[in-house]
Amino acid sequence: MSVALTLPTLSSRTHCPYCAFQCGVIMDNEGESEAMRVTGDPHFPVNNGQLCIKGWTSSALIRHPRRLTTPLMRDASGQLSPTSWDEALDFIAEKMIAIRDQYGADANGVFGSGALTNEKTYLLGKFARLALGTANIDYNGRYCMSSAAGGANRAFGIDRGMPFPVSDIEKAEAILLVGGNVADTLPPIMQWFMRQKQRGGKFMVVDPRKTMTAREADLHLPIVPGSDLALANGLLYIAIEENLIDRPYIDTRTNGFDAVRQVVLNYSPSMVERITGIGENMMRRVVRWLAQASSAMILTARGAEQHSKGVDTVTAWINLALALGKVGKPASGFGTLTGQGNGQGGREHGQKADQLPGYRLIEVDAHREAVAKVWGVDPASLPRKGKSAFELLDALGPTGGIRSLFVMGSNVAVASPHASRIGERLRSLDLLVVCDAFQNETSTHAHVVLPVYQWAEEEGTLTNLEGRVIHRRPVAYPPRNVRSDLDIMRELADRLGHGEKFAFHSPAEVFEEFRRATAGGVADYSGITYARLDREDGVFWPCPSEDHPGTPRLFQDRFQHADGRAKMTAVEHRAAGEEPDDAYPLWFTTGRYKEHYNSGAQTRFVDRLDKLKPSAKLTIHPQLAKRHGIVNGSRVTVESRRGRAEFVAEVDASIRVDTLFAPFHYGGTQCANVLTGTALDPISRMPEFKVSAVRIVNVRPGA
Numbered sequence: 001m002s003v004a005l006t007l008p009t010l011s012s013r014t015h016c017p018y019c020a021f022q023c024g025v026i027m028d029n030e031g032e033s034e035a036m037r038v039t040g041d042p043h044f045p046v047n048n049g050q051l052c053i054k055g056w057t058s059s060a061l062i063r064h065p066r067r068l069t070t071p072l073m074r075d076a077s078g079q080l081s082p083t084s085w086d087e088a089l090d091f092i093a094e095k096m097i098a099i100r101d102q103y104g105a106d107a108n109g110v111f112g113s114g115a116l117t118n119e120k121t122y123l124l125g126k127f128a129r130l131a132l133g134t135a136n137i138d139y140n141g142r143y144c145m146s147s148a149a150g151g152a153n154r155a156f157g158i159d160r161g162m163p164f165p166v167s168d169i170e171k172a173e174a175i176l177l178v179g180g181n182v183a184d185t186l187p188p189i190m191q192w193f194m195r196q197k198q199r200g201g202k203f204m205v206v207d208p209r210k211t212m213t214a215r216e217a218d219l220h221l222p223i224v225p226g227s228d229l230a231l232a233n234g235l236l237y238i239a240i241e242e243n244l245i246d247r248p249y250i251d252t253r254t255n256g257f258d259a260v261r262q263v264v265l266n267y268s269p270s271m272v273e274r275i276t277g278i279g280e281n282m283m284r285r286v287v288r289w290l291a292q293a294s295s296a297m298i299l300t301a302r303g304a305e306q307h308s309k310g311v312d313t314v315t316a317w318i319n320l321a322l323a324l325g326k327v328g329k330p331a332s333g334f335g336t337l338t339g340q341g342n343g344q345g346g347r348e349h350g351q352k353a354d355q356l357p358g359y360r361l362i363e364v365d366a367h368r369e370a371v372a373k374v375w376g377v378d379p380a381s382l383p384r385k386g387k388s389a390f391e392l393l394d395a396l397g398p399t400g401g402i403r404s405l406f407v408m409g410s411n412v413a414v415a416s417p418h419a420s421r422i423g424e425r426l427r428s429l430d431l432l433v434v435c436d437a438f439q440n441e442t443s444t445h446a447h448v449v450l451p452v453y454q455w456a457e458e459e460g461t462l463t464n465l466e467g468r469v470i471h472r473r474p475v476a477y478p479p480r481n482v483r484s485d486l487d488i489m490r491e492l493a494d495r496l497g498h499g500e501k502f503a504f505h506s507p508a509e510v511f512e513e514f515r516r517a518t519a520g521g522v523a524d525y526s527g528i529t530y531a532r533l534d535r536e537d538g539v540f541w542p543c544p545s546e547d548h549p550g551t552p553r554l555f556q557d558r559f560q561h562a563d564g565r566a567k568m569t570a571v572e573h574r575a576a577g578e579e580p581d582d583a584y585p586l587w588f589t590t591g592r593y594k595e596h597y598n599s600g601a602q603t604r605f606v607d608r609l610d611k612l613k614p615s616a617k618l619t620i621h622p623q624l625a626k627r628h629g630i631v632n633g634s635r636v637t638v639e640s641r642r643g644r645a646e647f648v649a650e651v652d653a654s655i656r657v658d659t660l661f662a663p664f665h666y667g668g669t670q671c672a673n674v675l676t677g678t679a680l681d682p683i684s685r686m687p688e689f690k691v692s693a694v695r696i697v698n699v700r701p702g703a
């Protein structure tokens with residue numbers, strides 16, 4: 001008989017369910033029948049009381065009529081029908097055991113999410129390695145942060161997205177933001193950029209579109225999609241030529257500059273202008289503003305990172321920040337703006353194919369020993385590195401060999417590149433289990449759907465884009481027959497014969513073991529307690545002991561490589577996995593609306609957001625639109641080598657004339673990821689979401 005976790009005491013302060021800004025929110029808990037009211041927490045020092053429209057409307061999810069409230073299982077007719085927890089869990093465990101016995105442990109796959117709390121991230125990694133014994137676990141953060149992580153680890157020896165608090169932004173004299181539309185994706189962060197501008201700072205934005213963020217910039221660089229790396233090398237060329245680099249800093253704090261110098265001296269302004277579309281005068285202005293400012297930041301986001309050369313692109317921007325001597329100085333440095341709610345913690349604690357808790361690596365013997373000791377197992381029993389997210393999904397079914405998939409908090413059918421192929425793979429599974437609060441495009445393929453607590457109902461920790469660990473507090477009780485993901489893992493582990501390793505009855509109990517498992521790792525959380533998080537409004541990792549103050553700023557004295565120096569690596573521009581040609585002559589790039597979050601699996605259930613943005617619009621330049629007879633509201637079919645999607649046209653001069661844009665929040669015929677390709681970064685295995693080659697194949701009048 002299953003036993004759910006004990007219900008916690010409710011609070012009124014918690015954090016938004018969505019993005020990595022993790023705004024503090026205050027919920028009033030007025031009664032079962034009324035919708036809860038949500039306001040920004042004025043005392044949380046990251047959002048200072050501000051929220052975006054997703055945050056204001058987030059309480060609509062809590063008592064939502066379409067909330068999943070009972071386990072569902074396919075019946076004899078193939079329909080998903082209500083069932084009991086015991087029946088569902090018994091069925092899953094029996095199938096997993098049968099698959100393991102017939103095809104081997106790696107035939108059971110696990111897929112996690114950057115939205116999971118640290119406690120769930122940690123336990124999911126442990127569940128995969130111990131209870132299932134499979135190497136094949138990865139998560140959707142691979143689609144989000146892996147290139148930023150690869151670049152930062154290579155250069156700094158550590159990957160913390162922003163190595164300084166968000167409040168440093170307002171003090172920077174110059175900021176270059178590359179490939180991020182934060183005014184739409186995390187609007188409350190704009191308060192820090194606006195204050196920076198009010199203090200006289202320069203704000204520059206690199207983006208193929210004149211986004212809401214680019215409109216606020218002193219300088220907008222409308223770059224050709226996929227050419228950010230060439231631009232970064234070109235800017236470094238100018239910095240060297242104009243003697244604007246910081247030679248003493250390079251000599252004392254970095255390695256590798258000479259090799260970088262040799263490569264970037266091939267990136268003359270005229271050559272870079274041909275690749276990027278950015279004029280020489282503009283490039284020189286950017287370099288001078290950055291170099292001559294006493295404090296300057298370079299920040300990247302998905303526009304620069306979601307490429308088959310994402311790690312090298314991040315590396316090129318870090319090279320520039322290091323050569324200008326900015327990293328580790330006050331209100332200066334390089335940072336990357338994490339996307340998902342726990343995009344930072346989610347990539348540190350073991351749900352990634354190559355990773356163990358504390359940002360340890362599964363292929364390093366000392367790391368395996370440290371974690372195995374906490375888990376009380378033989379290090380040799382831990383599986384080795386498994387497949388990365390797209391490769392794992394592409395290996396589903398009889399051909400690839402992964403026969404079951406256990407999905408926690410990820411809508412892979414919409415979020416993955418070449419989405420139609422991933423849909424086929426999901427349908428070919430012997431067992432697909434989805435744990436979620438609402439039905440989505442992935443769970444419709446499932447054999448079993450397990451209804452779980454959602455954000456407002458659960459306790460746990462998340463790590464925001466600054467590296468600040470925060471405490472998510474429960475503000476509402478879940479529906480009666482819904483379970484915590486932690487509870488599900490305990491119940492399944494028990495049925496798989498490993499119950500003693502998963503006997504946790506609260507998130508706090510998981511957190512205590514998690515702290516021990518991170519001790520001594522790069523991402524050391526061992527000094528963090530729930531009480532500290534409440535008292536201090538979050539604690540920045542690393543925090544190796546309870547009397548350690550945490551680490552808001554990294555790199556002031558040293559980098560994390562053994563010799564304390566940053567490592568510069570020479571990188572070259574190269575073509576995207578697929579470039580426009582005669583058959584598919586246009587660039588296609590994807591992004592977000594301010595009204596929706598990722599695959600839309602939550603926000604499409606919020607009436608107000610759905611009314612504001614019910615469908616995907618295709619942004620197209622007026623000149624290109626005219627050539628195709630497209631006007632505002634036309635229905636346009638766009639085709640790549642992988643499939644077709646249909647959008648409603650939005651004619652807008654904010655985009656380059658050779659580029660189309662659509663959001664990736666929608667499924668079905670509007671699924672932008674049906675068009676995106678399967679090229680992967682060789683280091684991070686990041687898919688190339690930001691550039692595909694497409695053509696317009698059909699135009700019909702609007703409805």
Ligand code: SF4
Binds near residue numbers: 019047051052053
């Ligand atoms: S979605 Fe992000 S920016 Fe908007 S309220 Fe939530 S945490 Fe804040």
